[in-house]
Amino acid sequence: MWMAISALNLAFAVMLGAFGAHGLKARASEAQLAWWQTATDYFFYHALGLLALAIIAKVIPQIPIKASFLLIQIGILFFCGSLYIMALGLPRGLGAITPIGGALMIAGWVILAWNAFKFAR
Numbered sequence: 097m098w099m100a101i102s103a104l105n106l107a108f109a110v111m112l113g114a115f116g117a118h119g120l121k122a123r124a125s126e127a128q129l130a131w132w133q134t135a136t137d138y139f140f141y142h143a144l145g146l147l148a149l150a151i152i153a154k155v156i157p158q159i160p161i162k163a164s165f166l167l168i169q170i171g172i173l174f175f176c177g178s179l180y181i182m183a184l185g186l187p188r189g190l191g192a193i194t195p196i197g198g199a200l201m202i203a204g205w206v207i208l209a210w211n212a213f214k215f216a217r
Contacts, residue, residue, distance in 0.1 A: 098146070098149060098150035098153055098161070098165060099147065099150040099151075101146065101150075101165075101169070102143060102146040102147035102149075102150050103147070105139070105142075105143035105146055105169075105172065106140070106143045106144070106147065108139070108143075109136060109139040109140045109143050112132075112135070112136055112139065112180065113136040113139075113140070116129065116132040116133065116136055116183075120132060120183070120184075124183060124185075128182070128183040128184075128185070129183070131179045131180075131182050131183040132179070132180065132183040134179055135175070135176040135177075135179035135180050135183070136176075138172070138175060138176055138201075139172060139176045142168055142171070142172050142201060143172070145168060145205075146165060146168060146169065149161045149164060149165050149168075149208070150165075156215070158215055159208075159211050159212055159215045160211050161208065161211075163204070163207050164204040164205065164207045164208040164211070165204070166204075167200045167201070167203050167204030167207065168200070168201050168204035168205070170197075170200050171197045171198065171199070171200030171201030171202075171203075171204060172197070172201070173197065174193050174194070174196050174197025174200060175193075175194055175196075175197025175198050175200075175201060176197070177193075177197070178190045178191060178193040178194045178197065179191075179194060
């Protein structure tokens with residue numbers, strides 16, 4: 097399941113990146129394009145991270161990944177989603193959600209580090 101979710105994230109990241117590069121360019125301001133690019137970059141990085149977590153779950157099943165995976169996934173939705181929405185011209189007030197998404201992604205990676213340290217003992 098983890099690998100399938102990771103693969104879907106990567107597919108969506110490609111689609112959204114292509115839309116930004118081809119479909120949004122003529123309609124969006126420089127700031128909107130920058131938000132779209134940032135969202136796509138973070139989407140790709142964290143989707144690849146989720147894929148790495150899925151692989152870790154198979155190779156080292158003693159390291160729990162569920163909490164990290166869920167926090168990162170929700171973080172992607174909040175962080176990237178809010179930037180995508182703003183780039184499409186919807187209220188900039190939604191940008192208040194962006195740092196929450198970032199904090200969730202950070203928390204997911206910190207929990208993974210904690211679990212890896214516990215496993216290494």
